[in-house]
Amino acid sequence: MTSTETGTGLVAQQLGAGIAAWVALAEQIGAPAKRQAVEAAGQVVLDALRAGGTLLVAGNGGSAAIASHVAAEFLGKCIHDRHPLPAISLAESHSSLTAIGNDYGFDQVFLRGVQAFGRPGDVLLAMSTSGTSPNVVAALAEARRRGVATILMTGAKGAGQGALADHLLVVPSSETPRIQEVHMLWAHAWCEAVDLAMQDPS
Numbered sequence: 135m136t137s138t139e140t141g142t143g144l145v146a147q148q149l150g151a152g153i154a155a156w157v158a159l160a161e162q163i164g165a166p167a168k169r170q171a172v173e174a175a176g177q178v179v180l181d182a183l184r185a186g187g188t189l190l191v192a193g194n195g196g197s198a199a200i201a202s203h204v205a206a207e208f209l210g211k212c213i214h215d216r217h218p219l220p221a222i223s224l225a226e227s228h229s230s231l232t233a234i235g236n237d238y239g240f241d242q243v244f245l246r247g248v249q250a251f252g253r254p255g256d257v258l259l260a261m262s263t264s265g266t267s268p269n270v271v272a273a274l275a276e277a278r279r280r281g282v283a284t285i286l287m288t289g290a291k292g293a294g295q296g297a298l299a300d301h302l303l304v305v306p307s308s309e310t311p312r313i314q315e316v317h318m319l320w321a322h323a324w325c326e327a328v329d330l331a332m333q334d335p336s
Contacts (some may be wrong), residue, residue, distance in 0.1 A: 142151035157310050162306045163316060175253050175285045175301035176324040180331060182257045182283065183208070188220040190251055190282070191275050192244040193261035198225035200261060204321045214333040222251055224273070242271035254281035259321070260299070264294020264311045274298045285321065290312035 135303060162168065179189060189208055191201040201223040208221035224247035225231065234243045258277040262270040265288035275298075277284050286292070286299035289307055297301045305316040 138205060142160050148291045152311070154283060155307065155309060158317075159305070159307060159312060159316060164318075171301065171324070172303055172320050174246050175303055176320070177281050178285065178301065179257055179259070179324050180328055183328060184332065185255060186325060187255040187257060188222060188253070190224055190248060190256060190258045190272060190277075191261075192224040192247070192258065194225070194267055194269065195318070196310070197261035197263065198223075198234050200318055200321065201259075201319070202313060203257065204325070207322075207325040208328065211331045212322065214329040216329055216333045219328070219332070222247070224248070225252075241268040241272050244269045245276045247272050247282065248276045248282065250279045252277055252282040257283045259286065260287045261287045261314075262292060263289040265289070265295040265298070271298060272296070287317045305317055 145311070153189045165170075171211060183189065191199075191204050196249040202225065205223040205226070208219040210218070224244045230247075231243050234240075234246050238246065244260075252258065256277075258273060260274055265286065270286075274284050278300075283301075284299040285303065286295060286302040287303045287305070287307050288295060289310070291308065292302070293304045303320065305313040307313050307316070309314045
């Protein structure tokens with residue numbers, strides 16, 4: 135078997151595994167209790183933005199990319215035209231992340247962002263597939279001290295982290311790609327709802 139044939143087989147194998155995982159996940163995340171939890175957290179985001187609050191978003195690695203994506207959806211639009219909404223990815227600035235990490239420690243890179251921008255009436259959406267990332271945990275604690283509403287999206291390993299946030303949303307999976315995909319699904323649902331609720335009059 136050639137390397138090309140082997141590679142094609144691996145792609146097919148992983149694609150099939152991903153689809154099978156999504157079939158199982160779709161049923162689990164569609165369960166009434168899970169949907170209610172996601173809807174409640176999304177309503178917090180919608181209400182805060184309607185009231186003039188700011189959405190802060192934080193995460194590491196792939197979750198940092200999702201944080202940037204989510205912030206961009208609110209600042210721009212997801213599906214419908216509307217006024218730009220205040221949303222900040224705390225993982226966006228390489229200069230800030232490296233400066234804070236170098237001067238204060240990597241566990242403070244999001245905490246200092248919350249200190250700079252977080253106000254009562256705002257929302258911090260934090261993502262950690264393990265639910266234990268020190269910089270995410272520190273940011274959530276600081277947000278609560280400041281009266282900022284908190285949402286933590288995590289995976290199965292973070293199921294016991296309910297004390298960290300006002301809203302804990304757990305993807306019932308230990309596979310990082312699947313966890314992050316569901317986080318994006320949930321965030322997109324919120325973005326679409328905000329677009330519909332706040333779109334400009336035609």
